[in-house]
Amino acid sequence: MMQFDRVTVAKEGRTILSEISLDLPEHRIGVIGNNGSGKSTFLRLFNGLERPTSGRVRYKGEDKTDLRQHVGFVFQNPDNQIVFPMVDEDLAFGLKARKLSKPEIKTRIDAVLTELSLTHLRERLTHQLSGGEKQMVALAGVLITRPDLIVFDEPTTLLDLRNKLRFMSVLDALPHPAVVVSHDLDLLAGFDRILHIEDGHIIADGVPDVVIPAYIARSTC
Numbered sequence: 001m002m003q004f005d006r007v008t009v010a011k012e013g014r015t016i017l018s019e020i021s022l023d024l025p026e027h028r029i030g031v032i033g034n035n036g037s038g039k040s041t042f043l044r045l046f047n048g049l050e051r052p053t054s055g056r057v058r059y060k061g062e063d064k065t066d067l068r069q070h071v072g073f074v075f076q077n078p079d080n081q082i083v084f085p086m087v088d089e090d091l092a093f094g095l096k097a098r099k100l101s102k103p104e105i106k107t108r109i110d111a112v113l114t115e116l117s118l119t120h121l122r123e124r125l126t127h128q129l130s131g132g133e134k135q136m137v138a139l140a141g142v143l144i145t146r147p148d149l150i151v152f153d154e155p156t157t158l159l160d161l162r163n164k165l166r167f168m169s170v171l172d173a174l175p176h177p178a179v180v181v182s183h184d185l186d187l188l189a190g191f192d193r194i195l196h197i198e199d200g201h202i203i204a205d206g207v208p209d210v211v212i213p214a215y216i217a218r219s220t221c
């Protein structure tokens, strides 16, 4: 779905990602690597939050100027994503911007809250939610815009075990293709493909059973 063609990102004279070329048709793609290796920068290229310094990012074979219409981004910290005081207002926000009618907005809010088993949170104050509840509301805020593809940057770091397991089952059931950056290797074990980034280069690319043990061995030696 997403293609990278010799994509380089440089900032302040430093190369952060170096000539990345990838074709990414898989349903579940995980991204691993040390702190500062370039994972979040890589992920931001997917929805245009970051632009290549050189090279091209293509979506379904085309250069798109409006990647945000197609690609949803779930941040590590839901506080960066939730802006309105009430859950239902926050969910409506992205849809009002898209000029949907009031009844259509209500229908979509009902549907997404039901899908994620969050109907009890509809009229809650967002700043009073727990970290896990906020993370689920942030995911609802992305799903409600009906993206074709969703990228997640360390989605489980704030979650306790129960919420992490719940998040994993929600992710499992989502029909959307997803790219997930995570230091939580359990989360990625069942994925179709893992990319290991080091110093802005993809140094390994393959199935989890091969790439993850090699990453662990490299980190522990």
Ligand SMILES: Nc1ncnc2c1ncn2[C@@H]1O[C@H](COP(=O)(O)OP(=O)(O)OP(=O)(O)O)[C@@H](O)[C@H]1O
Residues within 6 Å of the ligand: 011, 012, 014, 016, 033, 034, 035, 036, 037, 038, 039, 040, 041, 042
């Ligand atoms: N605006 C910027 N200007 C200069 N350097 C930057 C900028 N943004 C990111 N970097 C640097 O780029 C490198 C990659 O950052 P990035 O956030 O992509 O890493 P990461 O792999 O997501 O790390 P982590 O696992 O800690 O989240 C880091 O060394 C970071 O300091």
Ligand SMILES: [Mg+2]
Residues within 6 Å of the ligand: 039, 040, 041, 153
């Ligand atoms: Mg990061």
